[in-house]
Amino acid sequence: MPADEQGETTQQEKRPRSRLIVRLAAFLVAHSILVSVLCCIAGLISFLLLPVLAKNTYVSENALMPGSANSMFSSQDVQKANRFADDIINGGDAKASGIEIARFIHQHMVDVGAESYYHKFHPRANNFQPLHFFSSITNNLEMQDNCSSTSFGLNSVGIIRAPRGDGKEAIVLVTPYNSQKITKTEAFSLGMAFSVFSLLSQVTWLAKDIVWLAADSQYGEYAAVDSWLKDYYNPAFLSDTGNIGANACYEENNHHLDVIKVEGPKCNVYKRAGTMAAALVIKVMDKHEMEERDSVTIYAEASNGQMPNLDLINIVHYLAVHRQSLRVRIGSMSYFLKAAWLKFFGEMLQQIGIFSKHMNPKWKIDITSADYVDGTATLASSVYYQALGVPTGSHGAFRDYQVDAITLEFSPRSSLNNENVRYSFLLRGGRLIEGVIRSVNNLLEKFHQSFFLYLLTAPHKFVSVGVYMIPFALLIAPLPIVAAALFSDNGNSDAKEIISGSWKWLRAAKVVFMIHLWAIIVSLLPYLLFQLPLSTAIKLTSVWAALAICTLQMVYLILGTCSYHCGWKLLKSVMIAAASIGLSLMSIINFSTAQIGAMLIVPMCLLVQPVRKETQAGIVLKVLSVTCNLALALVGFPPVALSIMKGMFEDSGSVGISAFWEWTQILWTWNSATYLYLLWIHLPCWVLCLHIFLYPCTRRSSKA
Known part of the structure; x- marks a missing residue:
């Protein structure tokens, strides 16, 4: 071999080979168009396959033990709920509006042995505050210290001190109602909450304080709950802005030309319980539609896509289905339920699942076309309301303080005017609330075992963060590759300018x-x-x-x-x-x-x-x-x-x-x-x- 050829061979052998990651990056950049097409198609298909990849929910925290104890909620408690609601509905004009409802609730809280007080708040101003954009929504609240204004709402708050607790933890029940024009369903939601609250004041197993917030929602459900939480976590020691005293503030009654004064022993003292372990917002909806059984709808989305710990939804679903025979619902989009292309795609997946079983019994794609359509409609609802970034209920105010909270919207199988339907409905709803409180009461620490990042495809199915990140990663993967390919492209008229001076970019x-x-x-x-x-x-x-x-x-x-x-x-x-x-x-x-x-x-x-x-x-x-x-x-x-x-x-x-x-x-x-x-x-x-x-x-x- 000649000396010059031998020298070239030696230099090639000594030249270090580029790393594998560098060669892979060069390959992807060289084939950026093909990579982009494949990644985008794979990202869209994998997103459509999320309902297929959803897993069944399960209770991660063993201490919750849902359904391990027999319910104590009985027919006597149902009678209390009925009587409470009837007193509000049939109490006359004086009790059916204004501050008298808050006084009525306050008195019943005191009668069962709870500590009770009033909480005054003012309506929220919907002004755009760019300097407060990244702070809490409470910064947009305009609180008025002067008592000359009568535009305020009045919450009634009751606290049951746990006989087995040390006052460091609490569970919150919220029942929103419009004090100016209360409806029949709001009266029954208050009655259901009062019956559970009255029952919990007598039990001996309670280890966490129980707080019942009867939220005056005449200015919005969120504003009432959020104002109370703001004063709960940020006490104003030098002002009584959030409270109402015996001789301080008044409210004009628009129906009668007189003035109603809030008074009572220590009604202006803002009382607190322990750290909030969980919160339940209770609402009753009478849809006047004939159904097979009573149902409960779960709303969980909070601001900017925040979700409560999945275990809280899991125990509600388990107790509702397996203990109270309630139908559990979550949001779904009607467009996807009627979409023909989605049904066709679901039928294709169903046939692929049948074929895969014949090929290998271990390959299980057990999903029917109807289940896929329902799962996709529910997934679309979960994605949409998380993307919107607006809470779907007053439970969102608790997530701003890192408290796990959901809204439970109960619906009877027929009209509440039927006494048998109303009795069965209140009994099942009360026992469900009691069971959830009992499970949360068993916790020794905050919810942490289960998922906080998830998408729901059904009340009992979810997609975890490790799965739903795959479609997003596939979609954005071509962006840096194409950017590098465009920057290093030498096949156009601007290539010399790009290479000659880095200042061009x-x-x-x-x-x-x-x-x-x-x-x-x-x-x-x-x-x-x-x-x-x-x-x-x-x-x-x-x-x-x-x-x-x-x-x-x-x-x-x-x-x-x-x-x-x-x-x-x-x-x-x-x-x-x-x-x-x-x-x-x-x-x-x-x-x-x-x-x-x-x-x-x-x-x-x-x-x-x-x-x-x-x-x-x-x-x-x-x-x-x-x-x-x-x-x-x-x-x-x-x-x-x-x-x-x-x-x-x-x-x-x-x-x-x-x-x-x-x-x-x-x-x-x-x-x-x-x-x-x-x-x-x-x-x-x-x-x-x-x-x-x-x-x-x-x-x-x-x-x-």
Whole structure:
């Protein structure tokens, strides 16, 4: 062998081989288009397969022991509930409205031996406070110290001290009612809670204090509970803002031209129990629909997708089904129950399951088409309400203080006017509440064994975080790969510029940064709009859109020629990188919002390209590409996406300009992180995609 060839062979042998991860990354970047298509398809299919992958729920904490003791709730307690509700309903105008109901509840709490007091609160102001956005919802409460105003609500609170406890833990029962116009169902929910409360005042096994909050919901259920919790965890020692004294405050009775005064021994003393172990919000709904049996609906979603510990839902389901023969329900979307394409997909999965059993009995895909459709409808409801970031009930106020809480909405099988139906209904409901309290009473510590991150596909089936993260990971996986491929692409006219100077990407980063800065300004505009004398939602939305367009024009004037001289591939690369970072951060705050957002943003980011791009593809592919870009831009536009979601997820959701303003107002009122996602991540990404789509890919611009 010649000496020169032998030297080259020696140098090749000495040259270190690149690491496997580097070669794998280079392979993925080189085949970015194929990887993107496969990952997106796999992500969508795996998301549709979540109902198939759902597991049966189980009680993780052995100390709960649901159903281990016989219920003590008897017919005498049912009679108490009936009598309590009848006294409220048939008590006359003086008792049926205003402060007299609170006084009536307070007196019954005292009669059973509980410590009772009144809690006064004021209505919440729905003003947009950008500086308080990341803080608790309680910061949006306007508390009035002066007693000249009569706009206040009055909660009645009773506490049973546990005979076997040390006062360090408590269980909370909440019954919301409208003191100005109480309904029959609210009266029965109060009666059911009182009968359970009266029973618990006599038992000897109680190890945790019991707190009954009769929440005055004339200004909203959440406001009443949240105000009480704020004073519970943040006591005001130098003020009686949250309380009402014997000689301090009054309420005008609109029905009679007189003044009612709240008075009583120590009614202005705010009493506390121990640390809250759990909370149950009890509501009764009379739907006047004939059903086979009584039912209970569970509402668990809190702000920003927070969920209570799954064990709390598990014990309710176990006791309701196996002890009280109640039908347990959770939310489901009617659109998915009627969708023909979903039924077809479910039938395909059913046939695949039958075929897999014949191939190998160990391969079990035991799901029917009907179960799959129901599971998908329930999963869609769980994802939607978590993504919305707004609590589905007053139980959400407890999650803001890391207290596990749910709302139990009881519905009889027929009208409550039937005495037999009412007796059976109150007996089953009371025993269920007693059983849940007894299980929580057995706990030696807070809920921690089971899941906090999960999606429900049925009352007894759930998808854990380790499973539902797979579709999201598959969807966003192509973003960094495509960004790297665009940055390192050498097959276009801008390749030499990319290689010759690393400063080129800074121009693209500047454009992306300025668009995101514009989006932040747009998100703060509602605070200024509230200062203007604009009354209707259409006017507010129109002014908001006009200001957003004007400020966007100013941003482009500041950027100047930089916005079109950085190269569309570099711009797309930086935009995709920013979108991937935003979606990843959002998945930590609210996963459901990130999941829905990824389904809209990822295809839009991957497929967008300039409409004037010179390509060797045929006219058919050119038209197909332009059509896809226009369709994705239309669907990805926030108001259009809102209309589609409201049509799919809400049965009676109105669509229009005013609906968009009302929806966004709900988001910022509740400090929902979805509002930040829409305007800080989704909106700038949509604008940049539109910018790339209209990018002037001509010879003149490339020479520049």
